[in-house]
Amino acid sequence: MRYLRCGLSLCVMLSLAAELSAAPPTEAEERAKIVGQPVSITAHPPAVMLKGPRATQQLVVTGKYADGSVRDLTAFAAWKTEASDLIDLNEAFLRGKRDGSTHLVIDAGGKQVKVPVTVSDFDKPAPVSFRNDVIAGLNVGGCNAGACHGTPSGKNGFKLSLRGYDPASDYLQLTRDVLGRRTDRLDPFASLLLQKGMGRIPHEGGARFGADTEAVRMIAGWLQEGMRDDPATLPVLKKIEVLPGSRVLNAPARWQQLAVLGHFSDGSVRDVTRLTNFSSSEPATADVTLNGFVDFKASGEVAILCRYLEEMQAVRLTYLEPREGFVWTNPPETNYIDKFVFRKLKQMSIPPSDVCSDEEFVRRAFLDVCGVLPKPDEAKAFLADKSADKRAKLVDQLLERPEFADFWTLKWADVFRSSRKTLQLKGAHGFQQWLRGRIAENVPFDAIVRDMITATGNTYSSPPANFYRVAKDPQNLAETTAQLFFGVRMQCAKCHNHPFERWTQDDYYSMAAWFARVKTKKDSTMPAVGNNPASAEIIYSSRDGEVTQPRSGKTMAPKFLGGDVPKIEPGKDRRDVFAQWLTGTENPFFAKSVANRIWFHLSGKGIVEPVDDFRESNPSCNDELLESLAKDFATSKYDVKKLIRTIMTSRTYQLSAQPNELNKDDLKYFSHALTKQLTAEQLLDALCDVTGLPEKFTGLPAGTRAIQLPDGEVNHPFLKAFGQPARELVCECERESDSNLGQALQLINGPTINEKIRNADNRIGKLLAAKLSDQEVLDQLYLVTLSRLPSESERLPAMGHVNKNTDKRKAWEDVLWALINTREFLFRH
Numbered sequence: 001m002r003y004l005r006c007g008l009s010l011c012v013m014l015s016l017a018a019e020l021s022a023a024p025p026t027e028a029e030e031r032a033k034i035v036g037q038p039v040s041i042t043a044h045p046p047a048v049m050l051k052g053p054r055a056t057q058q059l060v061v062t063g064k065y066a067d068g069s070v071r072d073l074t075a076f077a078a079w080k081t082e083a084s085d086l087i088d089l090n091e092a093f094l095r096g097k098r099d100g101s102t103h104l105v106i107d108a109g110g111k112q113v114k115v116p117v118t119v120s121d122f123d124k125p126a127p128v129s130f131r132n133d134v135i136a137g138l139n140v141g142g143c144n145a146g147a148c149h150g151t152p153s154g155k156n157g158f159k160l161s162l163r164g165y166d167p168a169s170d171y172l173q174l175t176r177d178v179l180g181r182r183t184d185r186l187d188p189f190a191s192l193l194l195q196k197g198m199g200r201i202p203h204e205g206g207a208r209f210g211a212d213t214e215a216v217r218m219i220a221g222w223l224q225e226g227m228r229d230d231p232a233t234l235p236v237l238k239k240i241e242v243l244p245g246s247r248v249l250n251a252p253a254r255w256q257q258l259a260v261l262g263h264f265s266d267g268s269v270r271d272v273t274r275l276t277n278f279s280s281s282e283p284a285t286a287d288v289t290l291n292g293f294v295d296f297k298a299s300g301e302v303a304i305l306c307r308y309l310e311e312m313q314a315v316r317l318t319y320l321e322p323r324e325g326f327v328w329t330n331p332p333e334t335n336y337i338d339k340f341v342f343r344k345l346k347q348m349s350i351p352p353s354d355v356c357s358d359e360e361f362v363r364r365a366f367l368d369v370c371g372v373l374p375k376p377d378e379a380k381a382f383l384a385d386k387s388a389d390k391r392a393k394l395v396d397q398l399l400e401r402p403e404f405a406d407f408w409t410l411k412w413a414d415v416f417r418s419s420r421k422t423l424q425l426k427g428a429h430g431f432q433q434w435l436r437g438r439i440a441e442n443v444p445f446d447a448i449v450r451d452m453i454t455a456t457g458n459t460y461s462s463p464p465a466n467f468y469r470v471a472k473d474p475q476n477l478a479e480t481t482a483q484l485f486f487g488v489r490m491q492c493a494k495c496h497n498h499p500f501e502r503w504t505q506d507d508y509y510s511m512a513a514w515f516a517r518v519k520t521k522k523d524s525t526m527p528a529v530g531n532n533p534a535s536a537e538i539i540y541s542s543r544d545g546e547v548t549q550p551r552s553g554k555t556m557a558p559k560f561l562g563g564d565v566p567k568i569e570p571g572k573d574r575r576d577v578f579a580q581w582l583t584g585t586e587n588p589f590f591a592k593s594v595a596n597r598i599w600f601h602l603s604g605k606g607i608v609e610p611v612d613d614f615r616e617s618n619p620s621c622n623d624e625l626l627e628s629l630a631k632d633f634a635t636s637k638y639d640v641k642k643l644i645r646t647i648m649t650s651r652t653y654q655l656s657a658q659p660n661e662l663n664k665d666d667l668k669y670f671s672h673a674l675t676k677q678l679t680a681e682q683l684l685d686a687l688c689d690v691t692g693l694p695e696k697f698t699g700l701p702a703g704t705r706a707i708q709l710p711d712g713e714v715n716h717p718f719l720k721a722f723g724q725p726a727r728e729l730v731c732e733c734e735r736e737s738d739s740n741l742g743q744a745l746q747l748i749n750g751p752t753i754n755e756k757i758r759n760a761d762n763r764i765g766k767l768l769a770a771k772l773s774d775q776e777v778l779d780q781l782y783l784v785t786l787s788r789l790p791s792e793s794e795r796l797p798a799m800g801h802v803n804k805n806t807d808k809r810k811a812w813e814d815v816l817w818a819l820i821n822t823r824e825f826l827f828r829h
Helices: 002-006 008-022 027-035 130-141 168-177 194-195 213-223 335-349 357-368 376-384 390-399 402-417 420-440 446-451 465-468 475-484 506-514 574-582 591-601 622-636 640-648 681-689 717-721 743-749 751-758 763-769 773-785 794-801 807-821
Strands: 040-044 047-050 054-060 058-063 070-071 078-081 087-090 093-096 099-108 111-120 237-243 247-250 255-257 257-266 269-271 275-278 286-288 293-296 302-307 311-320 518-522 537-541
Touching: 002 518, 002 751, 008 335, 040 099, 040 111, 047 093, 054 257, 054 269, 070 247, 070 255, 078 087, 087 099, 130 168, 130 213, 194 213, 237 302, 237 311, 255 376, 275 286, 286 302, 293 302, 293 311, 335 622, 357 376, 357 390, 357 402, 357 640, 376 773, 390 640, 402 420, 420 446, 420 465, 446 465, 446 574, 446 591, 465 518, 465 537, 475 506, 475 591, 506 574, 591 622, 591 640, 622 640, 681 717, 681 751, 681 763, 681 773, 681 807, 717 743, 717 751, 743 751, 751 807, 763 773, 763 807, 773 794, 794 807
Parallel strands: 047 111, 247 311
Antiparallel strands: 040 058, 054 093, 058 070, 078 099, 087 093, 099 111, 237 257, 255 293, 257 269, 275 302, 286 293, 302 311, 518 537
């Protein structure tokens, strides 16, 4: 609790905990079992050159086995040096002691490898670099993290730039602020910087460094050398390299040591492993220590993000354990989706479920494509059809129905934030109608996006121009565009370089520069009346307007995200250039982002999750699947219907939601269909269809369905209870899907359900008026709610309840109420 109270960052807490839990076994028998019998062992790097008195090198030892697998043997090998006075060796971490050459002899499993080691310039001065060494040490300690002194206001009067993005300011803070009282060049370990950081005097952040850590060595060395600032010729870090890179480990080899090399502008390469921050994408699956030692707790995949200064690289590690009872059954593959999903499932020893029943498929397909339940006759016709391709034919039919355009317009309007609060009612209606028309005509999605990005004119007569009414300033537009169409959340880079991704402040403001000349003005033909603003706005492109990076004061030129600064002809609208690149094949983000979002809407979970958070530290669960979907989408010229058809005709999409014993815990790799609660609009429309009573929405024509609403401002209590979004966030997460007490009350005794069930003119009334038998009434109620006929075990209690009641109407109301409150009705499965 002390750490939580003082603001210790979660990643540091996890790293400290990992240091205690990641130690490899010490028993000789267990260690021998882990090492096994390798056919060879290798070392990374294969040769070590330690230049200067502070040079270090983390070694990684790999065993290769007859079955083609590899194991990390770094912690299990025996080490000795041919010249013990030449190097200091501590847990595969080397440091020079004098100039000379020797060999490091490594033994494991009866195999041996010799690593040549050369120490040079040991007696030559090698000043500690403030930017490359001290800042890195502060990063490792978390001193400049957002929860500590890196917060904008600092902590207890001591402020550092967040994660060292402004070293010049940090240098002044440490050497000049409060008369330099935090540092002592005469007695480095008497400095407050180290006294508090090492926990030797009271410090709210607790101990941040161990006395023997590389961070302390660098900070103390810098203090002892006189706290010199770096020369202008200091080599600049260009990239980092992580050894041994991504790999797959098999039981019992659940450990992996990482080594990090920094590549600098002068061509030099140095080991920076112990000045690197490490974090795991899934700490519950694998921990990583402060020294880069990864310990898997369970079978699975993780991305280990390695960050040295402002350079980051993620390595993907997979650990596999044999599962008792696992047998791969070679399920048939319908298309490439199955190929890549099943390949991943086989690797992870997860058998897929069986294919869903026709009753499940017809209901699932109607809900996913059109947002509605099949009518009883539609369900019966599909179930009676004996043709082998009836599922593919149903998908084709659904894609051409008007409800498809309604439902997918609703999905995109949510994240486009179409609402009368920002667009006015007429603007929201106009944007919805425009978007629905594009979707109904199956206009390529890249064309829809280009129309919005390049839009100009009156927001009423040119509906795509409303894109610029929701997000108005260049920064907001940059964030919105990146999150919607790239799946990249850039917000963190507005104030500082992104802490978990490669995006810098320069990238952020270069992205904003694309929109710097987009201007809005009031439509003089529609003047304001009273306190109400003008209803429409005019969007236009100005000839001037720039974006300035606030930290550097530099005017930023428009730049493709992660790419080049293009040449833009004078007078040309920047957005035209940007829109062509955004939707072009050279853009690495667009096709993946949109394909992933479509997959999410059909399966209930993204291949990258959350769907708008693509980053190295948040890897996809199936790279081959995502790459293939994106390639297919782009090759088809961004044909949304074709992509939906491909996904829905795959065996993967058609798997049952019923898990088997070995895939019941899988919520990641699509081994079975995921159940998901119907959305607010789906559920209200389903209730209307089940009862035969359409809902009435104020100000809208009779027969308007919930999925056709222009926004969420109709303020319907049932829709709000079930998570209808306010359309204030450019994020799928705004639509709530978790069950809550308010929803239970609506279902059990809410006015919407009660009024529809008790209405004399509803479906029950019409079925009874038609003089149908009790069996036929029950069949109709099951078909309309669950898209199937009742089983015998369901038929008996229902008929018993109806037969023993004198008021048959009331009895059938009870049956319908019970069906509506089943999980089978409330969830898509």
